[in-house]
Amino acid sequence: MEFGFLGLGIMGKAMAINLLRHGFKVTIWNRTLSKCDELVQHGASVGETPATVVKKCKYTIAMLSDPSAALSVVFDKDGVLEHINGKCYIDMSTVDADTSSKISETIKAKGGYFLEAPVSGSKKPAEDGQLIILAAGDKALYDEVLPAFDVLGKKSFFLGEVGNGAKMKLVVNMIMGSMMNAFSEGLTLAERSGLNPGTLLDVLDLGAISNGMFKLKGPTMLQNSYSPAFPLKHQQKDMRLALALGDENAVSMPVAAAANEAFKKARSMGLGDLDFSAVHETLKAPDHSS
Template structure:
């Protein structure tokens, strides 16, 4: 077990269970969140609470950050009482947020300019895998730091990949989530068409599960779609953000993404209809009605 001290910034659907898993394995953890009330359950579990991101970094040798989007990730690093104010040689920063590669590079350069080490490590997985310690880490940046934090990654996840220079982790995560978002859009269209064709959605799920298209996502989300109840495991607003960032990456690289662009429009409609905080399977609410 590492004797180092760890910080955790950002305590939402993903960050809180990740930090709890570190605490459960006996690691020393200091936490901070913009909404300080979200620290309460972790403090009860044994964490220390910092009053700012800077104080959290100051108290920790390695700080993890799970933040909502590029704007939040940048604000926590560059803003008042932010990460950079406390970053010095000997400290390390591991950003597990989903951001674009430009944001990852900007943050990484700022951390290393202050003498710190930086690793981007966005995760594939949602609320359930975060709680179960079954996330997949997509890492890039300082390979020595990656090797050092293997015990912590193993507590929070089932597999980690080192992909090379900073930016590769962000790009891999966007490709993964773009594929997942597009698949969910097609799945919800299939569920809607089955229902309107007079077919049982439950039977469609069974047929899909028996063939080459069988996958855990359809099996997991199918019942939610049938009930039209979408408790958030991966909020739709974050799924749409990832689709948007992936489409921007495609545009930057000259790669057409017509299927994903169409799926993104459905997520935009669902978010506009008030489903942004629901699970991303709530895109069903957009595809089962005319735009």
């Protein structure tokens, strides 16, 4: 099976390498062309534009930063739409349901097929093929690309109409972003009140709120080490999009709103390209309120 792959950031690079490692042919494109070099070493071919990739491949996957990038790659000059007739497009970026629906409707109107398939799981699960895939849209296309999803992920869900994958992803990340802030406050409170925060990690891990994120991020947060697996700017984008979904559905989300403010503060401190756990640093900033 041959796939096009657009977007070789932290996630896209790991996912495309995984496909290559499992015997898929992959033609890649990235806005910053130099990021293609490493994948060429793994056997990938390079397409000059998103349009040329789609022209060459029956199936093209996208893994792009945000709604604006997802729309640009489809609608701009030399974009996906130019050769989409009869081709299949699978957008795995985290975007909102409206963005996904706009892309879906336009692609279908031009004779193409569309599946949204955002993922849960970060850099390491992407490298290990252990993502959780939240697909929605064209069920026949979903069934066709399952061999690729089986390589990329440990479990795929088909959630029905376009938009449901995007919404599920935003709900999950809204919970994750809120948890990260509560965790960060807890680590800081433990430290400032004279406790050993390392011992707090051990206590948490033995109890009912033990989870993979605390286990993975706790030790590095205590070392003030925030090498990006999930960039903070993307987590803040997800909080913003989840809050908009809350607005649409009249769901009051004071916890998520507060978490969003903390991520915004972290961005204003220049931490957007670090891991989202760098929100911890906001608690160390001088407080001028008293």
